[in-house]
Amino acid sequence: MARRPARLQLDPESVTADTKPPQTGQVFNLWYSRWTGGEYNGRTVAHARHRCHPAKDAGYTKADKHVEPGSVNRDKFICLYFARGYCTNGKNCDYLHRLPTDMDFFPHTVDCFGRERFADYRDDMTGVGSFNKVNKTLFVEKFRSMEGNVEMLVNKNFGEYGEVERTRVVRSKGIAFVTYRLESQAQFAKEAMYGQSLREDDDEEALNVKWANEDPDPVAKKRNREEEEQTALETAKKLLATMQEKLRRVEEKEPEQKTADGEETQEDVEKAPKALPAPQPSSIFANKSLDAIKLLQKKPTLATKLGYDSDSD
Incomplete structure (x- = not known):
């Protein structure tokens, strides 16, 4: 729309x-x-x-x-x-x-x-x-x-x-x-x-x-903490899904150095830079976000640091 x-x-x-x-x-x-x-x-x-x-x-x-x-x-x-x-x-x-x-x-x-x-x-x-x-x-x-x-x-x-x-x-x-x-x-x-x-x-x-x-009521304080932790966890999951979707689109746009049968030619191999293969971005962000979610589940009070203020996510 x-x-x-x-x-x-x-x-x-x-x-x-x-x-x-x-x-x-x-x-x-x-x-x-x-x-x-x-x-x-x-x-x-x-x-x-x-x-x-x-x-x-x-x-x-x-x-x-x-x-x-x-x-x-x-x-x-x-x-x-x-x-x-x-x-x-x-x-x-x-x-x-x-x-x-x-x-x-x-x-x-x-x-x-x-x-x-x-x-x-x-x-x-x-x-x-x-x-x-x-x-x-x-x-x-x-x-x-x-x-x-x-x-x-x-x-x-x-x-x-x-x-x-x-x-x-x-x-x-x-x-x-x-x-x-x-x-x-x-x-x-x-x-x-x-x-x-x-x-x-x-x-x-x-x-x-x-x-x-x-609210000075202890029950209300506990409820507020639980709600903040749940909101942080949901936000972390949405961030992970957004990162994965964005990186999937980027990877789909990358030109494939393939022959008709899907195999790299000898010329492609010779022209390729001699460097160690870099890890795929999707795996980096996925692992990092999953670790963040697991940590949130164990220590939800870290939600603000992991989900709201970090520019490295």
């Missing part, structure tokens, strides 16, 4: 000073889409005027020229404005217009948008987040109403931006927790759902989405 170009979410000519959120500070930071220096204290959330709809907005951009479909991405980041629903570049954007996947490997010091993370979270748990902890859970508040099937609405809305593993709605406190399978998808959803509403055309609701604090 032919890939489609990324949709233009917002006409550049329609962008004016009025498109900025209400002023709650002294300086407007365009990159973070927030006012800073002054009154902003994290409690004021304006209803977002735009929203990302991946089903119709996602498509290829200039960034996709450097990332083959189905291959591992280590160099290109997701478009922050695409996540917020108002990228004015469309297919001409230098960033990716799609959801993060488990084939995206971003440096742990930055998020999926390429913004620098910090050692510690902000006191109010807003911002880009910390590189010292894998956090896949979002804290959601500022619901206008807790009537009806809020759980279904939370799953439907947040499910647009990634694979949601579980949600928990606390009606008595008017809050919810949403956990994704991938941290990068939680990063995307945090930006995409900030200031949005669960019900279509509800301009009076503006959700505040922050990072969730770590």
Whole structure:
């Protein structure tokens, strides 16, 4: 199926000073889409005027020229404005217009948008987040109403931006927790759902989405560790399959020095360089990846080093 170009979410000519959120500070930071220096204290959330709809907005951009479909991405980041629903570049954007996947490997010091993370979270748990902890859970508040099937609405809305593993709605406190399978998808959803509403055309609701604090329950901690280890193991297997498929294609394109009956001629043998035969690339990568998977099965806590940060895989 032919890939489609990324949709233009917002006409550049329609962008004016009025498109900025209400002023709650002294300086407007365009990159973070927030006012800073002054009154902003994290409690004021304006209803977002735009929203990302991946089903119709996602498509290829200039960034996709450097990332083959189905291959591992280590160099290109997701478009922050695409996540917020108002990228004015469309297919001409230098960033990716799609959801993060488990084939995206971003440096742990930055998020999926390429913004620098910090050692510690902000006191109010807003911002880009910390590189010292894998956090896949979002804290959601500022619901206008807790009537009806809020759980279904939370799953439907947040499910647009990634694979949601579980949600928990606390009606008595008017809050919810949403956990994704991938941290990068939680990063995307945090930006995409900030200031949005669960019900279509509800301009009076503006959700505040922050990072969730770590659950102190030992059972929850154990479950999180097991989920991270399982995700790392699955990623290693996908990497192995991708490497084998790519190397198979390369080997199929190599010219064969064969005669009609499949035997090398004496001339080919004489012209061949006198060197020790090099091992086949496929066996090198296959053995290395299989060893990584076996090691992950024995010591899953090494998943980050083996599957996420190593440029030698």
